[in-house]
Amino acid sequence: METSIYKVYVDKLFNPVSHGVVETLNGSTNPLTYRHKTMLRDEFSVSGKWDSITINGTLVAADVVALDSPLPLKTRDSIGKASGDIPKKGMEMKLNEQQMQDIDTLIAIGGQDAQINQKLFADIPKVIGGIFEENEAEFLQGYSTGIALVDANNVGTGIRVDYKYPTANKFGATVLFSDPTSNPLTQINLKILAKASLDGNKVIRIMLDPATFANIAKSNEAKDLYAMFVGNYGTTKPTPNLSRLNEAVSQEYGYTFDIVDRTVLFEKNGVKTAVKPWAAGALVGVTSEVVGTLTYAKLAEQNHPVAGVSYQLVDSKILVSKYRQNKPSLGEFTSSQARCVPIVSAPTYLLDSLTLQA
Numbered sequence: 001m002e003t004s005i006y007k008v009y010v011d012k013l014f015n016p017v018s019h020g021v022v023e024t025l026n027g028s029t030n031p032l033t034y035r036h037k038t039m040l041r042d043e044f045s046v047s048g049k050w051d052s053i054t055i056n057g058t059l060v061a062a063d064v065v066a067l068d069s070p071l072p073l074k075t076r077d078s079i080g081k082a083s084g085d086i087p088k089k090g091m092e093m094k095l096n097e098q099q100m101q102d103i104d105t106l107i108a109i110g111g112q113d114a115q116i117n118q119k120l121f122a123d124i125p126k127v128i129g130g131i132f133e134e135n136e137a138e139f140l141q142g143y144s145t146g147i148a149l150v151d152a153n154n155v156g157t158g159i160r161v162d163y164k165y166p167t168a169n170k171f172g173a174t175v176l177f178s179d180p181t182s183n184p185l186t187q188i189n190l191k192i193l194a195k196a197s198l199d200g201n202k203v204i205r206i207m208l209d210p211a212t213f214a215n216i217a218k219s220n221e222a223k224d225l226y227a228m229f230v231g232n233y234g235t236t237k238p239t240p241n242l243s244r245l246n247e248a249v250s251q252e253y254g255y256t257f258d259i260v261d262r263t264v265l266f267e268k269n270g271v272k273t274a275v276k277p278w279a280a281g282a283l284v285g286v287t288s289e290v291v292g293t294l295t296y297a298k299l300a301e302q303n304h305p306v307a308g309v310s311y312q313l314v315d316s317k318i319l320v321s322k323y324r325q326n327k328p329s330l331g332e333f334t335s336s337q338a339r340c341v342p343i344v345s346a347p348t349y350l351l352d353s354l355t356l357q358a
Contacts, residue, residue: 001323003308005100005332006120010310010322013117018312018320021125025132026315033262034132036139036294036342042316043293050086050161050295050343086297087159090337091130093123097330120332124320127336131318135294137264139342140277143291144207144260144284146170146350148342163344169195170350172357177215177281184216184353185225189253192285192349201347203285205258209278212353213259217245225252258286281354288346296340 004010026037095103099119106116138161142148146165171191175182188206196203208216216222218239226240227233229248240248246256260278267273296317305311309323318338325333 001306001309001325003324004310004322005324006103007310009117009120013121014310014312014320014322017117017121017124018128018314021128022314022318024125025129032133034136035260035262036135037132039143039289039291040139040294040342041290041292043295044316045086045295045297048086048297048339050084050293050341084161086295086339086341088299088337088339089131089134090335091127092333092335093126094334095120095123095332100330100332121334123334127334128314128318128320131336131338131340133264135340135342136262137266137275137277139294140260140262141279142342143344143348144277144279144282144350146348159341161341161343163348165348165350169348171195171352172355173351173353174357176356177212177219177353180219182215182219183221184219185221185249185253188283188285188351191351192283193253193255196285196287196347196349199347201287203255203287203349204289205256205286207258207260207278207284207286208282209276209280210259210261212281212283213242213257215353216257217241225249255285279352281352283351283353285349285351287348291346291348292342292344294340295343296338299337299339301337 025032025034103116103119105111106119138148142161142163146163148159148161148163173182174187177184177187192206193203222245223237223239226245226248227237229251242257242259250256261276262278263274263276265272265274294317299319301311301321302313302319306323309321312320314320317340318336321333321335321337323333325331
């Protein structure tokens with residue numbers, strides 16, 4: 001690896017461009033949503049390992065005993081733990097010889113700095129955004145199933161992160177939600193809400209995919225609830241949309257529905273594949289605004305930087321590099337790498353509306 005051909009531009013703008021990309025990705029100006037940024041908190045791991053510890057911290061009433069009597073012994077909270085190594089992820093983009101010659105021409109003819117910078121730094125948003133997209137895919141898949149599995153769409157070694165959701169917190173449907181008579185709201189109450197209440201937790205919202213919400217909204221039970229909420233006692237009861245059903249459900253049950261409609265684009269061997277990481281049919285009872293951590297570790301290259309490479313550490317965990325290399329043809333490279341993994345630790349309740357529970 002050698003120093004970038006355009007070092008004078010890199011020295012001047014690599015830092016502000018890289019950090020500006022992260023601000024845009026984190027902010028509302030970006031059209032893509034990143035739930036892992038709002039529902040997880042960053043946590044640094046010195047050991048390079050992640051762990052998720054869940055404690056069944058239910059309270060039991062104290063015993064009433066006579067004075068000078070011994071106190072009855074109670075059992076301690078049960079503890080569940082999942083752990084593993086924090087995986088590395090990254091991507092690389094290349095300016096080929098033709099693209100480099102185009103930039104050289106722009107510089108030679110006195111092109112505006114804005115034009116030169118646009119071409120030279122165009123790959124920075126892609127390599128940083130790629131890490132954000134991977135984290136989002138892992139979180140949504142893991143949160144909706146209990147297991148984050150990165151394999152089929154991944155180039156390289158796959159990973160499997162099991163959050164060890166308690167079996168008692170996972171349910172199937174009594175009647176499939178596609179049936180208008182399935183009473184999905186009652187099923188949610190008797191399964192997700194009842195178990196959360198038994199554990200001393202409160203469900204603040206139900207996350208689910210668009211198709212599952214559509215099945216709930218068109219059910220007889222949802223139509224009846226909304227009709228009563230608006231005082232419609234006639235025979236024609238319309239299907240409520242999200243905001244309208246949420247008004248009724250919030251007043252009646254104390255939670256709202258939160259639709260997850262997110263696509264992540266993967267590329268493997270030059271072929272792009274669109275994937276929806278949220279599991280179809282999954283309803284997740286959310287008990288906290290922050291449900292876990294995005295656990296990260298230090299990269300080897302942070303401790304052992306390569307001579308000639310320009311680095312920027314953004315978002316505390318993403319190392320962005322710019323350098324020149326002949327492999328085999330001359331190219332100007334921009335790469336990103338990070339060691340991080342989304343971990344769910346808050347009490348979570350999962351209902352699979354596509355699977356019947358005996």
